[in-house]
Amino acid sequence: IWAYQADRKLTEQESELVSAQYKSFCEGWEAHGQPLKTSFHLLLNQFLILAVDEGVHHASGCSIDGSVRLLKNLQNQRINFLDASKIAFLINDEVKLFSRLELKPLFASGYLSSQTITFNNLVATKGDWETIWRIPVEKSWMAKYLVNHTLVQ
Structure with a gap:
């Protein structure tokens, strides 16, 4: 599980954008060529929860980096889940x-x-x-x- 907190409440449109991007990401998320069993939840329009069922296959460092890259790309849309201040x-x-x-x-x-x-x-x-x-x-x-x-x- 990875829990990320946005720096503000997202608008409905922003929540839809995040959900669409993470739905697509989770459907194709792999580690060492193996598909991962994953899910995500966007809660209270402010928290992104990512999950990998490690009973199926473990997430690798590179696969985790991919999820963080998507978070960084969202910053271009003024959606920030990486500010822990x-x-x-x-x-x-x-x-x-x-x-x-x-x-x-x-x-x-x-x-x-x-x-x-x-x-x-x-x-x-x-x-x-x-x-x-x-x-x-x-x-x-x-x-x-x-x-x-x-x-x-």
């Missing part, structure tokens, strides 16, 4: 992005809390994606900053 939170059923520098005042004000949902884009397996992709802040890397449900230095 912002952290996503689910607030009132909407994805909101904030830089790390914005976190302390957002926690201090109560806008973000230990229970606010964030996204763990480092998931590596389908099981992880199903169970720990969406997690409360208190179960994320940000938990170390929480004291009494506020962010500390």
